Amino acid sequence: MLYDIFKEKRCFKLICGAGNEDTDEVEKLTALYSLAGCNFFDVCAKAEVIDAAKKGLKRAGLNDRYLCISVGAESDRHFCKAEINGEKCISCGMCEKVCAQKAVNKKDKNFEINQTRCIGCSKCLKNCPNKAIKLIQKKTDLKELLPPLVQKGLDCIEFHILGDEGREIQVRLKEIMDNFDGPLSLSINRERIGDKKLIKVVKSIVNKRKKYTTIIQADGIPMSGGKDSFKSTLQAVSTADLFLGANLPAYVMVSGGTNAKTSELAKMCGVEIQGVAIGSYARKIVREYTKRDDFFENKEVFNKALKIAKDLTERTLKYL
Ligand code: SF4
Ligand code: SF4
Structure with missing residues (x-):
């Protein structure tokens, strides 16, 4: 048991x-x-x-x-996923650097979040200099x-x-x-x-x-x-x-x-x-x-x- x-x-x-x-x-x-x-x-x-x-x-x-x-x-972060707003992103790469889950991918100069790997920890949000990332709640x-x-x-x-x-x-x-x-x-x-x-x-x-x-x-x-x-x-x-x-x-x-x-x-x-x-x-x-x-x-x-x-x-x- x-x-x-x-x-x-x-x-x-x-x-x-x-x-x-x-x-x-x-x-x-x-x-x-x-x-x-x-x-x-x-x-x-x-x-x-x-x-x-x-x-x-x-x-x-x-x-x-x-x-x-x-x-x-x-509202629990464990069940949220991060998303990047491409219009606000300045391609600094900080989110990729801090994501321990390796959920951020770079394609050409753009950064994307792999939703399958993202665990909603918020580290990328806290470190983004241009507030380009938000957490989306999953219903x-x-x-x-x-x-x-x-x-x-x-x-x-x-x-x-x-x-x-x-x-x-x-x-x-x-x-x-x-x-x-x-x-x-x-x-x-x-x-x-x-x-x-x-x-x-x-x-x-x-x-x-x-x-x-x-x-x-x-x-x-x-x-x-x-x-x-x-x-x-x-x-x-x-x-x-x-x-x-x-x-x-x-x-x-x-x-x-x-x-x-x-x-x-x-x-x-x-x-x-x-x-x-x-x-x-x-x-x-x-x-x-x-x-x-x-x-x-x-x-x-x-x-x-x-x-x-x-x-x-x-x-x-x-x-x-
Ligand atoms: S940290 Fe923010 S501004 Fe920098 S690449 Fe990531 S989303 Fe873009
Ligand atoms: S929320 Fe956490 S796991 Fe998801 S992309 Fe940002 S740093 Fe990576």
Whole structure:
């Protein structure tokens, strides 16, 4: 059962990216990290992405790994895509430089965003000198989206909220629970609401469910990962400490800015998290290999990537 990896404090979740629709990368990441010892995978809520993840796990020959999809409130950045206004763009190339997801392409002198790869992290927007980029919200109807995806066999659904969506949270949560009665992961951070309200919102959801069927994913600073430092993961550990202090009947893990130092920092601070989810950093350290067409066929390439993935997995699980 999925709950066991939390009870036994051995959950390392690889976040392939809630908005990452690149099936080629997802297949490679799931195959690679499952062989490295990762036991939980979070992918975009699209049929072809779930299929790609399953293909990756099949390639690895492992059938004891858990699969989760992410859905969320409409205003959550995880479900937005960036777009460039060509009339405002001055072709400075800054967006290409800062995009860790390698979603910005240059064609002649023009820059374009590959919507399949964009995860809505906003780094390009924040660095564009001419305000030529905006985030576009994607509208999703969970009543239509979920039934065919759930049929594919999911171990968990992750619900991303910002905490101030009011009634939208209740409506979407009902739509999830009407379609799926398995584990619910709740990804939430302190970006928009204060600590007291944050706990109140989470408590109201956790208390509607059976005890220990909810996983609280304390999202430090969403999609801020990439660096391997204590500093970038500090907010995630601090947010987890807040949830643990609330003593809710739920498991607590961390995400957002997470890296190879996350579980070590939590251990040093005495924050007893039950799992770690890593996205941007985990994808970045193997990207030089996963972007290659001969990734699976070239044993040298695959084994180099595997060594890096194993190191991250072992360092993460060591301190849990
Ligand atoms: S950062 Fe802005 S101005 Fe520069 S290339 Fe990108 S979109 Fe154009
Ligand atoms: S920086 Fe983030 S928002 Fe911008 S294109 Fe890359 S992934 Fe998308």
